[in-house]
Amino acid sequence: MTTSGTIATTTIDTAAIIEHAFRRCRVLPSAQTPETVLSARENLYMLLLNLSNRGLNLWAVDKGFMGLIAGQATYDTPAGTLDVLNVVYTQPTLSTTVFAATATGGKSSFTSASVLRIGFKVTTAYTGTLTISTSTDDITYTTNKTLDSATYATGIYHWVDLTGATTAGYVSVEDAAVPAVSDIIVATALSDLPVTIWNRDTYAALNDKSVQGRPSTNYFFEKKVDPKITLWPVPNNSTDHLTIFRHRQAQDVGTLAQTIEIPQRWLDGIIWLLAARLCFELPSVDVALGQMVVQMADKQVFEAEASETDGAPIFITPGIGVYTR
Numbered sequence: 001m002t003t004s005g006t007i008a009t010t011t012i013d014t015a016a017i018i019e020h021a022f023r024r025c026r027v028l029p030s031a032q033t034p035e036t037v038l039s040a041r042e043n044l045y046m047l048l049l050n051l052s053n054r055g056l057n058l059w060a061v062d063k064g065f066m067g068l069i070a071g072q073a074t075y076d077t078p079a080g081t082l083d084v085l086n087v088v089y090t091q092p093t094l095s096t097t098v099f100a101a102t103a104t105g106g107k108s109s110f111t112s113a114s115v116l117r118i119g120f121k122v123t124t125a126y127t128g129t130l131t132i133s134t135s136t137d138d139i140t141y142t143t144n145k146t147l148d149s150a151t152y153a154t155g156i157y158h159w160v161d162l163t164g165a166t167t168a169g170y171v172s173v174e175d176a177a178v179p180a181v182s183d184i185i186v187a188t189a190l191s192d193l194p195v196t197i198w199n200r201d202t203y204a205a206l207n208d209k210s211v212q213g214r215p216s217t218n219y220f221f222e223k224k225v226d227p228k229i230t231l232w233p234v235p236n237n238s239t240d241h242l243t244i245f246r247h248r249q250a251q252d253v254g255t256l257a258q259t260i261e262i263p264q265r266w267l268d269g270i271i272w273l274l275a276a277r278l279c280f281e282l283p284s285v286d287v288a289l290g291q292m293v294v295q296m297a298d299k300q301v302f303e304a305e306a307s308e309t310d311g312a313p314i315f316i317t318p319g320i321g322v323y324t325r
Helices: 014-024 034-054 200-204 264-279 287-306
Strands: 061-067 074-076 081-094 097-102 105-110 115-122 126-128 131-135 142-146 150-152 158-166 170-174 181-194 196-198 218-222 228-232 241-248
Touching: 014 034, 014 264, 034 264, 061 158, 081 218, 097 181, 105 181, 115 170, 131 158, 142 158, 170 181, 196 200, 200 218, 264 287
Parallel strands: 196 218
Antiparallel strands: 061 241, 074 228, 081 181, 081 241, 097 105, 105 170, 115 158, 115 181, 126 150, 131 142, 131 170, 218 228
16 A cells, blocks of 8 residues: 655645535535635634634744834834734845836846845835846846735835855846835844843833934834834944844635635644634534534643743743842
């Protein structure tokens, strides 16, 4: 007897997940309507959001960069940010560059030092997919990285890690939609300084919240509808940036033909959890069956969450001190 010889190539799309959830509620395809399918999709979306309330979803931890502006203390976090796990203040060592606008973006030439990361500015707000390319002769460019569609604001450097260090000599940021790229700078070395989080009380007690310094050593994170980070001291250099590890929402539930953003080990648990939610919205589901579905959902999600760890050891540093009046 032979095995398939493949690993993790089986895909179960959104339609199949919803279909399995209906069947576990004893709702056959002939009884499903556009209204119940829409309800299932919306419940699936809310379920994915609710997972973040149960703890840290390791598959939804992102590393990203946040450009800084001299004299500006508070910054919006990327869309979907739930929490900030680590913040590092990054000071790049910049190579000398010569920038030139192109018909579809912009390019910069730089010295032969190895380049690790680039930063670029746009003159008008832009949403789209950008391509980072490098060249040794300013004639033939090779794609180094294609960025996911994103929105780029003006007045700030947007930072991108290159795929491998390069000494190509030229780097370009391009898109067929002709974004107005106004500058590209390149970093040949990076100096990282961990930034410590403050609570609201500590930040509120600061005497001078506008003092500028380099680098910032502390930050205050506000969990608003659109979470924000406030730095202290206030940055005084616009080419420095933050390296942020954040816990974000899972990706939106797309079309029924797409898949949802969860590890495969969570598939069975997600189907049971969705089925449990549908038991409360579908009047045809028997109460006794609904209780069994909820029990199975609790069991499956417990088993899935038990494996949601990176396996790293825990280090505890006691903070013991004296109390004086």
